[in-house]
Amino acid sequence: MIEVFATPHGISVNSCMPIFPEFAPVNLASSTIINNHTSRFEPYSDFNFISLWSWDTAGERKYSILNDNLVILFTDYTTEEPFLSLLGDKKVDESVEILLSYSEKNNLPNELRLVPEVVVKNLSNEFVCYEDENNNDYIFSTEKIRDYAGNKYKNKRQLKNKFENTYSNAVLGRESASSATAQVKVFELLQKWANNKQDEQKDFDLKHEQSAILRALKAADNDLKVLLTTLHLDDKIIAFSIDEVVSEGYAISHFFKTDHEHIGCTEFFNSELAALLHNEKIIHWNWEQDLGLQALKDVKNRYRPVSYLKKFVLRRTE
Template sequence: MPAMLADYPQTSPLTIELRPLLHPLFRQLREGISEFTFANLYLFRATHRYSVTALADGTIALLGRDGARAFFMLPFALPEAGLLNTLFHDHGMLKCASAAQARILAQQGYRIEEDRNNFDYLYRRQDLALLGGRNYHKKRNLIKAFTRSHAFSAKPLRTELREDALRVLEDWRRGAEEGGDYEAAREAVVLMDPLQLCGGIYYVESQPVAFVLGEELAGGASYAIHFEKAVPGYKGLYQFINQSFAAVLPEEYATINREQDLGDQGLRQAKMSYLPAGFVEKFKIYPEDSPSF
């Protein structure tokens, strides 16, 4: 039997026991916001101090904090007006609001701010799989440089290869300037079966060098890449795994969601270089007279 949620203002921690309750609800969402999967929220529960609660009208709300800044999220529905006002009073800002929610709340007098740093990048799966045309010329050259220089292989990332993926992650961590999402990525590999994450792992000369891990979004129309890690020192490796994984994804995934750039200009340039077909827009919403975060 699924775990029950605490009634607001009480909250429940975002534990794995809540997955049977929340995962089916997330699967019904069509907007394709990358944060709104059970796995993504669970893996970043410590980073954003997530908790979950049930409002008096039955609406489920997620609460969190980024540093000292409180926020709430409403992935499934907007509550009735009085409850929404209470959430704004208690938590200040609605985060990860969809475009549809932003339109509704703008009409009700709330202040809407575009959250460009958290827009998800959407690519046509076929574009990333084929990399055709002049605009992808440099990426094709990098992939050729990798494939000509190394004896490589690729396998589905399954439980029996978990230790190989963890080796990749440790090597990636030693080469990274900051820890980044290491803890979340490690837990994703360890819990990929209960969280139903799928991906691929890549080898050079039988040594694991990269892995990809993600899940479907938007009712099965899109595939989100939550984690893509590679060991340093292989020119063209990231371009190769990007193209290779897109090529083996089933055709029913029309798009690939490669998540946000978080305002990092280098990451933004890299994501734009793959020519996104569009974005999953997200918004921050405040009461009209409140300050921005």
């Protein structure tokens, strides 16, 4: 488990980096190693440290390094079935073959999932790959959502204006991610949101999301650029968003909730948050995938994504 690598300060030895087939748990101590690998590529949400760690409340996800590629042992977002994936561009054919062989020997699916396009572009024809549209990340322009310009955004613009005219005392602001007061108000809104889900007879695991949000906020204490933005109406939070600045010009939206009791709240908050991010030199905003949920797909498409970070499933040729 000892790896020698170059740093801006010379040669360093990392005795904590797991070299495949050894794995280590995804935890706060592993954030630097994972971020060092992901920073070389576009910010695919699945490989983002906060996404990996915050939702892994059962402690099942693990990571390893193979040929200087990042390997993740995931659990499926809906079925919790374990599977392997990788992010990297080094010895890709060899790495994929090793991972598929490992999967077969360890009763994992005989395919790699959530594989970023950068991996596929470096593959030979020895493997079959197909796009997994349900897991592509939606990329939005902060400028376009800020402005809501043109006919395509007419409905969003009208709803934003309606909210602005009705609730002129609403206040947008940034909160400290570690603020206990802010966290209490965030969870009050989350509870209300969950109650609405129950009224609509939709499945929702409130405790799991509460735990995931707390873990994401805790990551802010680990020198990660986590932003908690809120919308206040009187003494209550009626919208919040937890975003992370992941690279120059890029942010990922990890958690987002609004109070639908206030018509136009979502449209207003998204536009004002986009303006705030754009002022901070964030051009691209990753809203993650839709998981094949039609309602979520429809919501995201109405905001007009400008591109996608595509992911694939890889198998051996028959």
